[in-house]
Amino acid sequence: xxxxxxxxRDALARKEPxxxxxxxxxxxxxxxxxRSSWWNGLFSxxxxxxxAVVAAVVVIAAVGWRHExxxxxxxxxxxxxARLEQALKITSVKLAxxxxxxxxxxxx
Amino acid sequence: xxxxCLGWMALLLPLAAQELKLPASFDKLAEKxxxxxxxxxxxxxxxxxxxxxxxKDPDEARIKKLVSGLKxxxxxxxxxxxxxxxxxxxxxxxxxxxxxxxxxxxVGVRSKRDGENVELFLKSDxxxxxxxxxxxxxxxxxxxxxIVGPVNPxxxxxxxxxFGVPRMDLSFPNTRKSTxxxxx
Numbered sequence: 001x002x003x004x005x006x007x008x009r010d011a012l013a014r015k016e017p018x019x020x021x022x023x024x025x026x027x028x029x030x031x032x033x034x035r036s037s038w039w040n041g042l043f044s045x046x047x048x049x050x051x052a053v054v055a056a057v058v059v060i061a062a063v064g065w066r067h068e069x070x071x072x073x074x075x076x077x078x079x080x081x082a083r084l085e086q087a088l089k090i091t092s093v094k095l096a097x098x099x100x101x102x103x104x105x106x107x108x
Numbered sequence: 109x110x111x112x113c114l115g116w117m118a119l120l121l122p123l124a125a126q127e128l129k130l131p132a133s134f135d136k137l138a139e140k141x142x143x144x145x146x147x148x149x150x151x152x153x154x155x156x157x158x159x160x161x162x163x164k165d166p167d168e169a170r171i172k173k174l175v176s177g178l179k180x181x182x183x184x185x186x187x188x189x190x191x192x193x194x195x196x197x198x199x200x201x202x203x204x205x206x207x208x209x210x211x212x213x214x215v216g217v218r219s220k221r222d223g224e225n226v227e228l229f230l231k232s233d234x235x236x237x238x239x240x241x242x243x244x245x246x247x248x249x250x251x252x253x254x255i256v257g258p259v260n261p262x263x264x265x266x267x268x269x270x271f272g273v274p275r276m277d278l279s280f281p282n283t284r285k286s287t288x289x290x291x292x
Binding site for chain 2: 074076077078080081083084085086087088089090091092094095096097098099101102105
């Protein structure tokens with residue numbers, strides 16, 4: 001048996017776990033389960049309702065904010081439209097007046 | 109970088125130059141006036157207003173088309189309880205701007221009898237009308253209108269009859285660029 005074969009044999013040889021290995025594995029498993037049950041708890045029972053209410057409030061707030069923005073935008077747009085119409089009205093009145101004067105002058 | 113800035117300035121200056129600058133004395137006129145209309149609409153405001161004009165309503169559709177190319181619309185109007193609340197000198201700086209390049213006074217009507225002086229100015233750029241200004245000085249009313257952008261006075265005239273303004277059969281001598289001075 002050469003050195004290489006000896007190294008392989010040693011590496012693949014059965015070894016007993018260190019003392020307390022089983023206890024450490026079980027403890028780790030319990031920690032994972034505990035975290036999992038907290039996460040699951042969020043979506044079960046009262047917590048599930050609370051989560052749904054929070055989600056609904058967020059959605060309603062978003063819709064309300066959007067609606068308010070639309071209302072403000074509409075008000076600003078309608079105001080701009082009214083100002084535009086007023087400006088064009090004044091302009092058309094003045095143009096009409098100028099033309100009236102020109103025609104009166106030409107007819108004289 | 110510097111040449112790029114100069115390039116932008118060269119592009120923007122002609123647009124900025126079309127907007128009339130009203131003198132500070134106009135603020136004092138506002139204090140004397142019984143009624144003041146001050147409308148300032150830049151292109152973003154015009155676009156916003158345009159969004160709320162219906163395409164189905166013929167009147168609104170006409171306005172929408174009219175303002176679609178405009179870059180600015182400015183109206184300042186004062187109504188006074190008494191005559192003589194403003195001076196001719198208040199208008200001099202406005203008229204000076206309208207003597208600048210591109211502007212032509214196409215109509216000027218002065219009535220000594222009524223004490224009225226109304227003038228229509230058009231700005232042309234490469235053969236196209238690119239701005240309009242009106243100075244309407246009446247004994248108890250002073251109005252300055254400035255429209256920046258491609259505009260046809262006859263299209264605005266056509267709006268008459270739609271805002272409670274009587275429709276009149278008008279034609280503007282903008283094409284022949286003549287000046288009429290009426291001395292009554």
